[in-house]
Amino acid sequence: MEAIGKDVKRLKPGDIVAVDPALSCGRCDQCKNGREHTCLNQKFLGCPGQIEGCLSEYIVMPEHNCSPVPKNVNAEQAALIEPLSIGYYASQFLNGKKNIETIGILGAGPIGLSVLLSIRTMGHNKIFVTDKLDYRLLAAQKAGATWTANPEKHNVPAIVKDKSSRLLDVVFECCGKQEALDQAIDILKPGGTLLIVGIPGVDRVTFDISKIRRKEIAIQNVRRQNNSVQPAIDLTGSGKWLPDFMITHRFTAEKTQEAFETVANYEDNVIKAVIKF
Ligand SMILES: [Zn+2]
Numbered sequence: 001m002e003a004i005g006k007d008v009k010r011l012k013p014g015d016i017v018a019v020d021p022a023l024s025c026g027r028c029d030q031c032k033n034g035r036e037h038t039c040l041n042q043k044f045l046g047c048p049g050q051i052e053g054c055l056s057e058y059i060v061m062p063e064h065n066c067s068p069v070p071k072n073v074n075a076e077q078a079a080l081i082e083p084l085s086i087g088y089y090a091s092q093f094l095n096g097k098k099n100i101e102t103i104g105i106l107g108a109g110p111i112g113l114s115v116l117l118s119i120r121t122m123g124h125n126k127i128f129v130t131d132k133l134d135y136r137l138l139a140a141q142k143a144g145a146t147w148t149a150n151p152e153k154h155n156v157p158a159i160v161k162d163k164s165s166r167l168l169d170v171v172f173e174c175c176g177k178q179e180a181l182d183q184a185i186d187i188l189k190p191g192g193t194l195l196i197v198g199i200p201g202v203d204r205v206t207f208d209i210s211k212i213r214r215k216e217i218a219i220q221n222v223r224r225q226n227n228s229v230q231p232a233i234d235l236t237g238s239g240k241w242l243p244d245f246m247i248t249h250r251f252t253a254e255k256t257q258e259a260f261e262t263v264a265n266y267e268d269n270v271i272k273a274v275i276k277f
Contacts, residue, residue: 021045087114107175
């Protein structure tokens with residue numbers, strides 16, 4: 001934080017802040033009812049036509065989107081607050097559900113891993129994680145996954161059935177893939193809940209209506225996060241979760257292109273790359 005506007009109260013120059021890239025209007029029906037994450041006039045940092053990107057030394061953001069972090073949270077950890085807040089928010093959908101024992105997470109990228117860290121802090125310890133990249137499964141194991149499987153190498157439904165004969169209570173879909181949505185339905189128990197966290201790259205996905213009807217599967221979409229930045233900062237500062245392992249690569253601003261290509265192509269066992277200015 002280099003400088004602040006004259007009406008800014010809770011920030012001061014020199015603060016390290018976690019930035020929420022979603023700007024809400026504060027005036028629409030959704031905002032007024034506490035649902036800023038589904039604001040009807042939302043603009044997103046880095047989206048062409050909304051708010052142009054932040055690959056620059058300085059950007060100007062509203063105070064509302066900047067959360068100062070305590071001294072024991074460093075700048076790299078502050079950069080992780082965005083995915084962590086989404087993982088925290090998604091995990092809050094478990095609250096109020098009874099007898100949740102077995103949980104699946106499909107996709108062990110930064111969002112899936114953030115969900116994993118969050119549900120571990122809630123005490124869940126029967127967690128099944130899948131990903132097509134073995135190195136990410138290894139990261140998930142270190143972060144507390146109970147079982148892991150690679151759907152390209154293993155028969156995931158058979159393994160789930162072996163570990164949990166009644167199948168899974170809840171599945172977090174965190175990769176936005178049709179095949180993962182299909183697999184989620186296969187490994188959920190009747191009456192189970194599918195939480196769709198991943199963002200599909202296509203406009204439409206499909207479900208086997210016979211399967212989801214017979215199992216009476218509940219489907220809940222999860223849109224980014226709401227009111228979860230501060231809890232994510234608090235959990236990071238307290239050491240109740242340890243997210244540092246997600247940052248596998250660091251690039252200078254001059255190497256920005258290489259950073260994007262590394263992540264887009266899943267090169268060199270990358271999970272999360274940061275660009276340092
Ligand atoms: Zn709004």
